[in-house]
Amino acid sequence: MIEKIIALQDQVGFHARTAALFAKRAAQFKAEIQVGFKEKKANGKSTLALMTLGVKSMEEIKIIIQGPDEQAAMEALTILIESQFKV
Amino acid sequence: MEIYEAHIEILNDPELISKTIQSIEEEGWSAHTALHKVATEYCEVLKSLEDSYLMGRIEDIQMLSQMIIGYLVGSEKNEIKLNKPSILVAEKLTTNQFAAIKSEFILGIIMAKGGTTDHLMILAKALGIPSLINAGPVIEKIETGDKLVLDTLQSTVYIEPSPAFIETSKKSKENLEQKQREQIASSHEPAMTKSGVKVAIHANIGSVLEAQAAKTNGAEGIGLLRSELCFIDCTHFPSENKQYETYKELLDILPKSLHTIRLLDFGTDKPLEFLSLDQEENPAMGLRALRLGITYYNQLLKPQIRAILRLSKEYAIRILCPMIATPADFNQIYQLIYSEYTQLKKEGVQLNKLVPIGIMVEIPNVAIHPELFLDKVDFFSFGTNDLSQFLMAADRTNEKVANYLIEANESLLMLINEFTKKAYKKNKPVSICGELASDTSSINKLLQMNIDALSIAPALIPETKEFIRSLE
Known part of the structure; x- marks a missing residue:
């Protein structure tokens, strides 16, 4: 299992578009992906769950990944967030 | 385009699906009740975040879940509800969807796709509703509530134009209508x-x-x-x-x-x-x-x-x-x-x-x-x-x-x-x-x-x- 704390650097945080992009990218991996924010935790492959976290711009989330391709998944999601979801 | 992708993502959402199935299997709800409960839960959480942007997504979730529920209970007609005169903007409308709308509320139609002999176009033409078809990706720039000037003579749509332009457009519309009244006479x-x-x-x-x-x-x-x-x-x-x-x-x-x-x-x-x-x-x-x-x-x-x-x-x-x-x-x-x-x-x-x-x-x-x-x-x-x-x-x-x-x-x-x-x-x-x-x-x-x-x-x-x- 690997973890990483990272801030959402885009303008809005997790909104419909960004959450959907995150979930879509996460769904490409076998590993189980969770996103922690404050006391809440959400399924990283679920757009709806990510939206309900209410993450705003510049706030930090914790990405928790467990599975055979966890390294690749973490790398891909980090790139996505760092690129401010400009895919 | 992105907004449609978000809709598709919601429809495919693994948690929405698994929670609904769970509610059916463990709590014994029927499919449409289970979906309604799960979707409502999400909406409640989103509402509690008091974020104006996410409030808009609540509407998306409600619209999508109502659509699925409609299919499940067999009453779905994919209806579009208008409560004031509007210009309809869509990738493609079906004649069924069109027929379900009060036509006095339709000021105009803009569709990304379609041909001049589509039955929908024939219907719009018959009712004298200005229509722009095959407009292509321009519709993605339009958001619900935008002010639009639709000029079907020039096959152009102006998004959020200046007040002065709106005035000029209103005048040419009146002139056109005056000419039509003379022809009708x-x-x-x-x-x-x-x-x-x-x-x-x-x-x-x-x-x-x-x-x-x-x-x-x-x-x-x-x-x-x-x-x-x-x-x-x-x-x-x-x-x-x-x-x-x-x-x-x-x-x-x-x-x-x-x-x-x-x-x-x-x-x-x-x-x-x-x-x-x-x-x-x-x-x-x-x-x-x-x-x-x-x-x-x-x-x-x-x-x-x-x-x-x-x-x-x-x-x-x-x-x-x-x-x-x-x-x-x-x-x-x-x-x-x-x-x-x-x-x-x-x-x-x-x-x-x-x-x-x-x-x-x-x-x-x-x-x-x-x-x-x-x-x-x-x-x-x-x-x-x-x-x-x-x-x-x-x-x-x-x-x-x-x-x-x-x-x-x-x-x-x-x-x-x-x-x-x-x-x-x-x-x-x-x-x-x-x-x-x-x-x-x-x-x-x-x-x-x-x-x-x-x-x-x-x-x-x-x-x-x-x-x-x-x-x-």
């Missing part, structure tokens, strides 16, 4: 060229609204009553009495005129809720119109023919048969109509003599070879939209090949000319009821061919009449 006079060539101008209709527009705009008769459009919203086969009442309501708007009722032309882009048809590779050339009507004779055509014949007692009616390809097709439908006629008489219904029975000329085999039909058929009506698509092998619902359809006009005019010469000798009337009949570059040529009537969208009657009067 003279639209009850006959259409005759300066040299005295006269042609009857009939209306194509499929609803009460269109029939009223036909009356206001000076239609001299109904050249094409698209009967299937009256029942496109039905959830079950329309019964004989339902059809009788529906047609009667339409006929009563122009009670003294000649009404040409086309037998049901279901199929292709007019699918039915009450008839689940197999997907066809090529529906425009498949089991549609009479081919379908005869397959389901007792449910579809029989009640319709009986209703029309009963009405023929009081109204001047002609029956128009769609999608006739061969003399055998015609003989078959003629025999069926005739046997319903004798049956009704046997039942004691007082009937005049059998109504005139004509055919659509929309299949090349008929257009090229009128001799096959001239002796038996009472009248002919060119359906130039379908005929164009078959002449050009270009699907009229596929915008990628829409450019071919316009190119068909010259060949259409050649075919109509030859056909009409032969029909004229046998004293059989010929009318035109497709797009060609309102195409100003073709009307002059049509008038030189002994055409009896042009049947066009009600909204186009005033300007078409004025145009004909301007011709030498």
Whole structure:
């Protein structure tokens, strides 16, 4: 299992578009992906769950990944967030 | 585009799906209740975040879950609800969706896809609703609530234009409407060229609204009553009495005129809720119109023919048969109509003599070879939209090949000319009821061919009449 704390650097945080992009990218991996924010935790492959976290711009989330391709998944999601979801 | 992707993501959301299944399996809820509960939970959480942007997503989730629930309980019509006059912007609208909206609320339509002979466009044109079709990706720039100026003369849409531009646009709209009012005022006079060539101008209709527009705009008769459009919203086969009442309501708007009722032309882009048809590779050339009507004779055509014949007692009616390809097709439908006629008489219904029975000329085999039909058929009506698509092998619902359809006009005019010469000798009337009949570059040529009537969208009657009067 690997973890990483990272801030959402885009303008809005997790909104419909960004959450959907995150979930879509996460769904490409076998590993189980969770996103922690404050006391809440959400399924990283679920757009709806990510939206309900209410993450705003510049706030930090914790990405928790467990599975055979966890390294690749973490790398891909980090790139996505760092690129401010400009895919 | 991104917003649609977000919709798809919501629909595919693994947690939404797994929570719903969990609620069905563990709590024993039915599928639609389970989905409703789960979706509501998400909405509640999103609401509690008090974020104006996420509030908008709540609407998305509610809309999507209601849509699925609608499918689950079988009532889904994909309805669009408008509560104030608006311009509709969509990738593509179906005639069902359109029919479900109060048309007085539709100021205009912008669609990314579509061709000019789509049934939806025909309907919009008939009601005089400005429409921009095949507009492409521009619709992605438009957001709900944006102020739009739609200029269909220039095929342009202006998004959030300046107040000054809006004012100018309002003025040109008023001028245009003033001109239309003047045309309407003279639209009850006959259409005759300066040299005295006269042609009857009939209306194509499929609803009460269109029939009223036909009356206001000076239609001299109904050249094409698209009967299937009256029942496109039905959830079950329309019964004989339902059809009788529906047609009667339409006929009563122009009670003294000649009404040409086309037998049901279901199929292709007019699918039915009450008839689940197999997907066809090529529906425009498949089991549609009479081919379908005869397959389901007792449910579809029989009640319709009986209703029309009963009405023929009081109204001047002609029956128009769609999608006739061969003399055998015609003989078959003629025999069926005739046997319903004798049956009704046997039942004691007082009937005049059998109504005139004509055919659509929309299949090349008929257009090229009128001799096959001239002796038996009472009248002919060119359906130039379908005929164009078959002449050009270009699907009229596929915008990628829409450019071919316009190119068909010259060949259409050649075919109509030859056909009409032969029909004229046998004293059989010929009318035109497709797009060609309102195409100003073709009307002059049509008038030189002994055409009896042009049947066009009600909204186009005033300007078409004025145009004909301007011709030498």
